[in-house]
Amino acid sequence: MKNNWFQKLKNSLSKSSSAISEGIVKIVSSKKLDDKTLQDLEDLLITADIGVDTSISIIENLRKEKFNKDVEINEVREFIASQIESKLINSYVPLRTEKETNPQIILVVGVNGSGKTTTIAKLGNLIKKRGLSVVFGAADTFRAAASEQLQMWARRLNIEIIAIPGSNDAASVAFETVKKAKETNKDFAIIDTAGRLQNRLELMDELAKIIRVIKKIDPNAPHSILLTLDGTAGQNAIQQAKVFKEIANVTGMIITKLDGSAKAGYIVSISQELNIPIHFIGVGESVEDLNDFNIKDFSRLIVGLDE
Ligand SMILES: Nc1nc2c(ncn2[C@@H]2O[C@H](COP(=O)(O)OP(=O)(O)OP(=O)(O)O)[C@@H](O)[C@H]2O)c(=O)[nH]1
Ligand SMILES: [Mg+2]
Secondary structure, eight states, X not given: OOOHHHHHHHHXXXXXXXXXXXXXXXXXXXXXXXXXXXXXXXXXXXXXXXXXXXXXXXXXXXXXXXXXOBOOHHHHHHHHHHHHHHHHTTTBOOOOOOOOSSOEEEEEEOSTTSSHHHHHHHHHHHHHHTXXXXXXXXXXXXXXXXXXXXXXXXXXXXXXXXXXTTOOOHHHHHHHHHHHHHHTTOSEEEEEOOOOTTSXXXXXXXXXXXXXXXXXXXXXXXXXXEEEEETTSXXXXXXXXXXXXXXXXXXXXXXXXXXTOSOTTHHHHHXXXXXXXXXXXXXXXXXXXXXXXXXXXXXXXXXXXXX
């Protein structure tokens, strides 16, 4: 039996999948996979943000197998789903949440509004549920209400937080957070950061400084640098991700706001182009709305196969 999560993912992907699924129905109605049909299918996948190279490759493989043969609509869906699955096969890597000797330090980066603070709340919730302890660090000292937003989540989740009211020194907030985690034997520290991509140099300097100071406490920190990417941004998010990959050593991605995204197909192109593992997907605004990225379910649902 498929669980609630499958249903949630199905609902989240419905906008993206109905475009692809209905597109396949229209295109394949002639039943023979001729040149025109294959070209239309390729365009459909590209329009769905699956990425040009990936779409060409998928349709090339379809051509090899089924050119000029009669096909059923579901056969085409199944074929594309299995192709997407094989492209994604290495892209899901779970985030390690085992107990270690030292606190695991996680830095969360991403452009404004991509879901950093909300994702931190979700991660905190998940870590606590796994019986581990965590402290938050409100090191987004740039946006006025950012610290309060994380403090609100911390209160709700009963998670300790380091915030320095009125401070604009992100690095010292990060430093205090790691220090606290170490002194109080926390399993994790999760540090929020400011997402001002429009000023690349400042962002770069700030991230570099945060990393430099936390290494004074633990030379191996940060153990993870997680990039949140807005799942509604489509191809734009790929550009953003590339910038962050360049300026910070991003170790994993979390794709947010997949609920309501009509561009979920871009997960395929992002994983092909960036080669950074996806740890989780976000499918809503509540703390429970964070899930593992199940590649098989995703690949099938995105083309409209729901069982
Ligand atoms: N529907 C939906 N909304 C989300 C999700 N994740 C975050 N949001 C919403 O997106 C908005 C921005 O999220 P934040 O967590 O504040 O993003 P941020 O990256 O911290 O933003 P800045 O602090 O301004 O840089 C908020 O209204 C969140 O509730 C998600 O998975 N689904
Ligand atoms: Mg924020």
